[in-house]
Amino acid sequence: MSFYEDTLIAKQDLQKSELQKIKDKYSEIIENNSGKVIKIEEWGLLNLARKIKKYKKAFYIHYKFEGNKETLNEINKKIKIDSSIIRHLVVKYKNLDMKNEYFKKEK
Amino acid sequence: MKRKGKKFQKKGSNSLNKLSLFQKAEGRFGRSCPFSLKNAPVIDYKNISLLKKYISENDKILSSKITSVSNGKQKKLTKEIKKAKILGLI
Numbered sequence: 192m193s194f195y196e197d198t199l200i201a202k203q204d205l206q207k208s209e210l211q212k213i214k215d216k217y218s219e220i221i222e223n224n225s226g227k228v229i230k231i232e233e234w235g236l237l238n239l240a241r242k243i244k245k246y247k248k249a250f251y252i253h254y255k256f257e258g259n260k261e262t263l264n265e266i267n268k269k270i271k272i273d274s275s276i277i278r279h280l281v282v283k284y285k286n287l288d289m290k291n292e293y294f295k296k297e298k
Numbered sequence: 299m300k301r302k303g304k305k306f307q308k309k310g311s312n313s314l315n316k317l318s319l320f321q322k323a324e325g326r327f328g329r330s331c332p333f334s335l336k337n338a339p340v341i342d343y344k345n346i347s348l349l350k351k352y353i354s355e356n357d358k359i360l361s362s363k364i365t366s367v368s369n370g371k372q373k374k375l376t377k378e379i380k381k382a383k384i385l386g387l388i
Contacts, residue, residue, distance in 0.1 A: 198385055239386040240357075249386070280385055282343070293344040 192257055194229075194287045197266065200243070200278045201250040203236070213275065214252055217266065224265045226258030229287065234294040244277050251294070255287050331368040341374050343381035349388060353379065357388065 201213060218228050234251035243249070256262075263281065270276055333341065339348050352360050352367070352375055359379055362372040382388045 200385065237387075240383075240388050241386065243386050251385075278385065280381060282381065288340070291340070291342075291345075293342075293346065 192259055194255070194257055194284045195263070196282045196284060196287070197254045197256070198280050199252045199254075199270070199276050201252065202275050202277060203246050203248045203250070205250065205275060209275070210250060210252075213273075217252075217254065217269070220265055220269055221254070221256050221258060221262055224258070224262040226256055226262035228254065228256045230255040230289065232292065232294065237294075246277060249277060253294075255289075329366045331366060331371060333371040334368055341371065341378050343378045343385070343387070346382060346387050349375075349379050349382055353388065357383075 218231065221228050232253040234253060236248055236250055238248055270279055352365055354360055359376055367375060
Protein backbone atom coordinates (compact mmCIF):
# COMPACT_ATOMS: atom_id res chain seq x y z
CA MET A 192 0.00 0.00 0.00
CA SER A 193 1.23 3.47 -0.83
CA PHE A 194 -0.09 7.00 -0.90
CA TYR A 195 -1.46 8.75 -3.97
CA GLU A 196 -2.91 12.09 -4.99
CA ASP A 197 -5.41 12.28 -7.82
CA THR A 198 -6.66 15.53 -9.33
CA LEU A 199 -9.74 15.39 -11.57
CA ILE A 200 -10.69 18.18 -13.98
CA ALA A 201 -14.42 18.23 -14.66
CA LYS A 202 -16.38 20.12 -17.31
CA GLN A 203 -17.36 23.71 -16.77
CA ASP A 204 -21.09 23.35 -17.51
CA LEU A 205 -22.01 20.98 -14.68
CA GLN A 206 -24.53 21.64 -11.94
CA LYS A 207 -23.82 21.34 -8.24
CA SER A 208 -25.74 18.08 -7.86
CA GLU A 209 -23.81 16.50 -10.73
CA LEU A 210 -20.50 17.56 -9.21
CA GLN A 211 -21.55 15.99 -5.92
CA LYS A 212 -22.39 12.78 -7.78
CA ILE A 213 -18.93 12.66 -9.39
CA LYS A 214 -17.30 13.28 -6.02
CA ASP A 215 -19.24 10.44 -4.37
CA LYS A 216 -18.73 8.10 -7.32
CA TYR A 217 -14.94 8.20 -7.25
CA SER A 218 -14.64 8.05 -3.47
CA GLU A 219 -16.84 4.92 -3.64
CA ILE A 220 -14.65 3.40 -6.37
CA ILE A 221 -11.57 3.93 -4.22
CA GLU A 222 -13.21 2.45 -1.12
CA ASN A 223 -14.53 -0.61 -2.98
CA ASN A 224 -11.16 -1.52 -4.50
CA SER A 225 -9.04 -2.04 -1.38
CA GLY A 226 -8.29 1.65 -1.00
CA LYS A 227 -8.92 4.28 1.64
CA VAL A 228 -9.83 7.93 1.09
CA ILE A 229 -7.92 10.22 3.43
CA LYS A 230 -9.02 13.65 2.27
CA ILE A 231 -11.05 15.32 -0.47
CA GLU A 232 -10.45 18.93 -1.49
CA GLU A 233 -12.61 21.00 -3.81
CA TRP A 234 -10.71 23.76 -5.53
CA GLY A 235 -13.80 25.12 -7.26
CA LEU A 236 -14.08 26.76 -10.67
CA LEU A 237 -10.67 27.87 -11.95
CA ASN A 238 -9.47 29.44 -15.17
CA LEU A 239 -7.43 27.11 -17.37
CA ALA A 240 -4.11 28.49 -18.59
CA ARG A 241 -4.92 27.32 -22.12
CA LYS A 242 -7.95 25.73 -23.72
CA ILE A 243 -8.45 22.01 -23.02
CA LYS A 244 -11.02 20.35 -25.28
CA LYS A 245 -12.56 23.76 -26.05
CA TYR A 246 -13.14 24.62 -22.38
CA LYS A 247 -11.79 27.78 -20.79
CA LYS A 248 -12.76 27.03 -17.19
CA ALA A 249 -13.07 23.83 -15.21
CA PHE A 250 -13.92 22.37 -11.81
CA TYR A 251 -11.07 20.80 -9.86
CA ILE A 252 -11.51 17.92 -7.40
CA HIS A 253 -8.49 16.66 -5.46
CA TYR A 254 -8.26 13.29 -3.70
CA LYS A 255 -5.65 12.10 -1.23
CA PHE A 256 -5.87 8.33 -0.77
CA GLU A 257 -4.11 5.11 0.12
CA GLY A 258 -4.25 2.20 -2.31
CA ASN A 259 -2.49 -0.25 -4.58
CA LYS A 260 -2.33 -1.27 -8.23
CA GLU A 261 -5.94 -2.48 -8.40
CA THR A 262 -7.38 0.84 -7.24
CA LEU A 263 -5.37 2.74 -9.81
CA ASN A 264 -6.41 0.40 -12.64
CA GLU A 265 -10.06 0.74 -11.68
CA ILE A 266 -9.89 4.54 -11.50
CA ASN A 267 -8.15 4.80 -14.87
CA LYS A 268 -10.76 2.53 -16.48
CA LYS A 269 -13.69 4.52 -15.10
CA ILE A 270 -12.20 7.89 -16.05
CA LYS A 271 -11.61 6.81 -19.64
CA ILE A 272 -15.33 6.14 -20.05
CA ASP A 273 -16.50 9.20 -18.12
CA SER A 274 -17.29 12.02 -20.55
CA SER A 275 -17.66 14.75 -17.92
CA ILE A 276 -13.99 14.54 -16.89
CA ILE A 277 -11.57 16.26 -19.23
CA ARG A 278 -8.25 15.30 -17.70
CA HIS A 279 -6.65 13.86 -14.56
CA LEU A 280 -3.28 13.34 -12.93
CA VAL A 281 -2.14 10.72 -10.40
CA VAL A 282 1.00 11.31 -8.34
CA LYS A 283 2.63 8.80 -5.99
CA TYR A 284 4.02 9.91 -2.64
CA LYS A 285 5.91 8.27 0.19
CA ASN A 286 4.39 10.65 2.73
CA LEU A 287 1.42 12.93 2.18
CA ASP A 288 1.70 16.46 3.52
CA MET A 289 -1.63 17.44 5.00
CA LYS A 290 -0.63 20.89 6.26
CA ASN A 291 -0.58 23.01 3.13
CA GLU A 292 -3.74 23.79 1.20
CA TYR A 293 -2.76 25.95 -1.73
CA PHE A 294 -6.28 26.44 -3.11
CA LYS A 295 -8.20 27.53 -0.03
CA LYS A 296 -10.84 30.10 -0.83
CA GLU A 297 -9.92 33.52 0.51
CA LYS A 298 -13.12 35.41 1.22
CA MET B 299 25.83 54.44 6.94
CA LYS B 300 22.07 54.13 7.21
CA ARG B 301 21.50 55.30 3.65
CA LYS B 302 23.92 52.75 2.27
CA GLY B 303 22.11 49.95 4.05
CA LYS B 304 18.76 50.96 2.59
CA LYS B 305 20.08 51.14 -0.95
CA PHE B 306 21.59 47.69 -0.72
CA GLN B 307 18.30 46.15 0.43
CA LYS B 308 16.37 47.67 -2.46
CA LYS B 309 18.76 46.26 -5.04
CA GLY B 310 18.50 42.79 -3.56
CA SER B 311 14.72 42.71 -3.64
CA ASN B 312 14.60 44.01 -7.22
CA SER B 313 16.89 41.39 -8.64
CA LEU B 314 14.81 38.65 -7.00
CA ASN B 315 11.52 39.97 -8.33
CA LYS B 316 12.31 39.82 -12.02
CA LEU B 317 14.44 36.86 -13.00
CA SER B 318 15.31 37.07 -16.66
CA LEU B 319 18.20 36.87 -19.09
CA PHE B 320 18.50 40.64 -19.17
CA GLN B 321 18.89 41.36 -15.49
CA LYS B 322 21.98 43.01 -14.07
CA ALA B 323 24.97 40.80 -13.33
CA GLU B 324 24.85 41.63 -9.59
CA GLY B 325 21.77 39.59 -8.98
CA ARG B 326 22.75 36.77 -11.24
CA PHE B 327 26.04 35.43 -9.96
CA GLY B 328 27.22 34.38 -6.57
CA ARG B 329 23.80 33.80 -5.09
CA SER B 330 23.20 30.54 -3.27
CA CYS B 331 20.36 28.16 -4.17
CA PRO B 332 17.02 29.45 -2.77
CA PHE B 333 15.78 25.90 -2.09
CA SER B 334 18.83 24.71 -0.12
CA LEU B 335 18.32 27.13 2.77
CA LYS B 336 16.68 26.40 6.09
CA ASN B 337 12.87 26.60 6.02
CA ALA B 338 12.95 26.57 2.23
CA PRO B 339 9.57 26.40 0.43
CA VAL B 340 8.34 22.97 -0.71
CA ILE B 341 8.54 22.40 -4.47
CA ASP B 342 5.10 21.08 -5.39
CA TYR B 343 2.87 21.21 -8.46
CA LYS B 344 0.06 22.74 -6.39
CA ASN B 345 2.21 25.67 -5.22
CA ILE B 346 1.66 27.77 -8.32
CA SER B 347 2.78 31.13 -6.96
CA LEU B 348 6.22 29.61 -6.33
CA LEU B 349 6.50 27.88 -9.72
CA LYS B 350 5.51 31.03 -11.61
CA LYS B 351 8.72 32.71 -10.43
CA TYR B 352 10.77 30.19 -12.39
CA ILE B 353 8.91 30.55 -15.68
CA SER B 354 9.52 33.12 -18.42
CA GLU B 355 6.79 35.26 -20.00
CA ASN B 356 6.28 32.67 -22.73
CA ASP B 357 5.82 29.84 -20.21
CA LYS B 358 9.32 28.46 -20.70
CA ILE B 359 11.32 27.11 -17.78
CA LEU B 360 14.18 29.43 -16.79
CA SER B 361 17.63 27.86 -16.75
CA SER B 362 19.49 27.38 -13.49
CA LYS B 363 22.21 29.74 -14.76
CA ILE B 364 19.75 32.58 -14.34
CA THR B 365 17.98 31.49 -11.18
CA SER B 366 21.01 29.87 -9.45
CA VAL B 367 19.00 26.82 -8.35
CA SER B 368 21.13 23.77 -7.57
CA ASN B 369 21.29 20.82 -9.96
CA GLY B 370 19.11 18.40 -8.02
CA LYS B 371 16.50 21.00 -7.15
CA GLN B 372 16.33 22.16 -10.78
CA LYS B 373 15.45 18.62 -11.90
CA LYS B 374 12.67 18.49 -9.31
CA LEU B 375 11.42 21.94 -10.35
CA THR B 376 11.11 20.98 -14.03
CA LYS B 377 9.15 17.84 -13.13
CA GLU B 378 6.71 19.75 -10.95
CA ILE B 379 6.27 22.52 -13.53
CA LYS B 380 5.43 19.93 -16.20
CA LYS B 381 2.83 18.35 -13.90
CA ALA B 382 1.21 21.73 -13.36
CA LYS B 383 1.15 22.29 -17.13
CA ILE B 384 -0.69 18.99 -17.68
CA LEU B 385 -3.40 20.13 -15.27
CA GLY B 386 -3.68 23.51 -16.98
CA LEU B 387 -2.71 25.44 -13.88
CA ILE B 388 0.20 27.32 -15.51
